[in-house]
Amino acid sequence: MASSSTSSKNVNDGGPDTADRDEKKDDRTFECNICLDTARDAVVSMCGHLFCWPCLHQWLETRSSRQVCPVCKAAISKEKVVPLYGRGSTKQEDPREKVPPRPAGQRTEPENGSTFPGFGFGDTGFHMSFGIGAFPFGFFTSTFNFGDSRPGAAPHGTPQHLEEQYLSKLFLWLAVIFIFWLLLA
């Protein structure tokens, strides 16, 4: 913004004054809220206020019990400030300052959309259940068969009768085993 207005200074008639004022205004936008100078090793709080890191660090040190933003009094902490990396601003650190280095920026990789939500293996929301509905009424339906028109049992001695006896025993045992399994499970 400032650079564009200064470059057009010569073209603009009323130029120099307005351009200078613009520049000053822009400078003030990037002043630290504590030392009122252009922010050096700049950090921004989560509430969006700009400080020099040494200034903010000292403010937090003097108020270690109640750490609030000097501007809006929102709760802030050293861990939750974002450093500002301007162009060529990394070499401005003064080693004589006895403040811990500015916290690093936090960078997360962008997510690629190949995973479906909810289908992860770590997902704990998966439940599985088996149920047998109307269990006791099954007895009634098999015991009291009124008025059904099934064919009668085969006469004694025939191979069909033996087969039916055998099948009936087999299913009885299966049923007993199944009920035991149900009780134990």
Added chain:
Amino acid sequence: MAQNVDPFHAQRPNNSKHSEEGRANTNDSHAVTKRLQKELMSLMMSQERGVSAFPEGDNLFRWIGTIVGPKETVYEMQKYKLCLQFPNSYPYTAPFVKFITSCFHPNIDNNGNICLDILKDKWSALYDVRTILLSIQSLLAEPNIDSPLNALAAELWSKPSEYKKHVLDTYKQ
């Protein structure tokens, strides 16, 4: 235990500590000076109505401020002088502010001490001379009756005519 320690040895670490503190102080005071100069600049540029301040003599750490009594109050048309003393830890700690002109007010005692939260626990590094003086100006108009330094003033606040008489009497002193 301290009696058995050789004074020479005991003092040496203290000395080095002092010199370190001294260096820190000069660093600090440089930063404080810079900030106070900036404040003075912006205060002179802003031409704020009703409040003004300027360093007393060559000492940038001691300012004399002036507040004009807020309009439509008993303090209207009165000019109050204040003294602002800046510590080396400024702006991390509040300056010490005191009325020089005697002022009849529930939150100002006879010696000129002011009871104002932003000068005590509510202080923020963002506040400067301008905002302090403006806050004190609005304190004149809206006293905090619940925690008075001047009990008589708090009592009389509800009786404007008597209150005004006291204000004018005190102001003339």
